[in-house]
Amino acid sequence: MNDHIRQRLPDLVGAALAIALGSYAWITSADYAAGTLRDMGPGFFPRLAAGGLILLGMLLALATLKSPPSRFGGDRPELSSVLLIGAALISFALLIERNGLFPAIFVAVLLSTFASDNRNISRSVLLAALTAGACVAVFILGLNLPMKVFAL
Incomplete structure (x- = not known):
């Protein structure tokens, strides 16, 4: 070859x-x-x-x-990052029906931002809120999907 x-x-x-x-x-x-x-x-x-x-x-x-060749399989992700991404997925699955779209997306994005080495709490909260708000705007307001925003 x-x-x-x-x-x-x-x-x-x-x-x-x-x-x-x-x-x-x-x-x-x-x-x-x-x-x-x-x-x-x-x-x-x-x-x-x-x-x-x-x-x-x-x-x-x-x-x-x-393009030049890429390095494959050199760096392994940290175990904490893998666990945080898994926790984000599980939290979304557990929260979406019971608590609504906004809290489920907010928690999932917030948890997944801490998988990065560049952690910043205020930036993570802002990103989670903006992402959850954008999802509400697209899926509930724009597409009229029958989902709860917040479950009261």
Whole structure:
């Protein structure tokens, strides 16, 4: 195998997986009518997402071949970071139904910000509040999803 390809193999495998997953989704959604932009059918969004995934996989492959090789598997994450990300996911799952969208997102983002080496409490609280507020604006106000913002 060419040394140029071997040094970039992890990124190329990721690109190939993205292309393969997008191709699978495209083929699987071929049985559904796509419709038009004005009158979308059940196959419109799956094909749009699959095409985007294929395109991103191709762009990743091209960027990988033109860039210097990346280091793969050199640094391992700290155990505390892995546990904090896991705790963030579990807290979201436990809080979303009982407490509502805003508290669930707020706690999950707050916990996940402490997985970084660059910890700052005030910045973490601000990021968590802005992210939770943006999610409320998009999902509840914008898309009118039937979710509780706060459970009282």
